[in-house]
Amino acid sequence: MDNLIFQIIVFLILFSVGFGFGRYYEQKHLKELAEQEARLAYITLDNQRFATSVFEGQLISANVVISHDYFKYVIANIQNMLGGRLLSYESIVERARREAVLRLKQEAEKMGATHIMGLRLSTTELGMQGGMVEVFAYGTAIKKT
Numbered sequence: 001m002d003n004l005i006f007q008i009i010v011f012l013i014l015f016s017v018g019f020g021f022g023r024y025y026e027q028k029h030l031k032e033l034a035e036q037e038a039r040l041a042y043i044t045l046d047n048q049r050f051a052t053s054v055f056e057g058q059l060i061s062a063n064v065v066i067s068h069d070y071f072k073y074v075i076a077n078i079q080n081m082l083g084g085r086l087l088s089y090e091s092i093v094e095r096a097r098r099e100a101v102l103r104l105k106q107e108a109e110k111m112g113a114t115h116i117m118g119l120r121l122s123t124t125e126l127g128m129q130g131g132m133v134e135v136f137a138y139g140t141a142i143k144k145t
Helices: 002-039 070-082 087-110
Strands: 056-067 115-126 132-143
Touching: 002 087, 056 087, 056 115, 070 087, 087 115, 087 132
Parallel strands: none
Antiparallel strands: 056 132, 115 132
């Protein structure tokens, strides 16, 4: 009986530490994303298919892999059994998409582009138990000279 109580206490401590650090790093990442998005707001995005431009363009791409913390993993498994939206995974996918688009804009900025045409995003779940999300973003960077 003492061993079971000890195991439960250890689980609760690790669960709390995971929750605390996970929340801290998620909030820190969201703040950094917002700052960088504001800085790169001058680079416009266009996801129209078959759009053309008279300006020179170059294919650019970026990807990001983000993992969830143990707390979100446990919550997602509980929600998965009960059905409904997996809010903990939605936040991970949203962060990964924002980060991928941000990295794409940074690639465009390096080459002096101010517009990205034909933006496409591809999302893949990685890991044996879906512990990671990869988002691959690509498009055509346009230099308006």
